[in-house]
Amino acid sequence: MKVETLKDFLKWTQKFHQNNARCLKDCANENEDERAKMLLKYVSKNEKELATILARVAETADSKTLNTWVYEFFNKSNIIKNDDCRE
Numbered sequence: 001m002k003v004e005t006l007k008d009f010l011k012w013t014q015k016f017h018q019n020n021a022r023c024l025k026d027c028a029n030e031n032e033d034e035r036a037k038m039l040l041k042y043v044s045k046n047e048k049e050l051a052t053i054l055a056r057v058a059e060t061a062d063s064k065t066l067n068t069w070v071y072e073f074f075n076k077s078n079i080i081k082n083d084d085c086r087e
Contacts, residue, residue: 003070003071003074004069004071005068005070006067006071007058007066008070009070010057010058010061010084012056013054014054014058017047017048017050017051018047018048018051020044020047021045021048022039022044024035024044024047025040025041028041028044030078032047034046039061043063
């Protein structure tokens with residue numbers, strides 16, 4: 001995903017947290033250690049909540065703010081580009 005505006009960044013971050021939630025939940029289901037399973041489910045739930053909050057921010061924020069260009073900042077910074085927890 002090409003991140004050029006603040007809206008793009010919010011969408012990318014939301015997708016990142018949704019993916020983390022899914023991966024952590026999958027790991028919890030596969031884990032045999034009960035304490036590890038509980039921790040993974042807890043963190044997964046919080047990741048899902050973060051994704052929901054980011055979606056609400058993107059829906060309710062001022063369009064002028066969301067259309068602010070941020071691509072120059074991200075060209076100078078490292079962004080995690082892993083969209084799949086199996087990689």
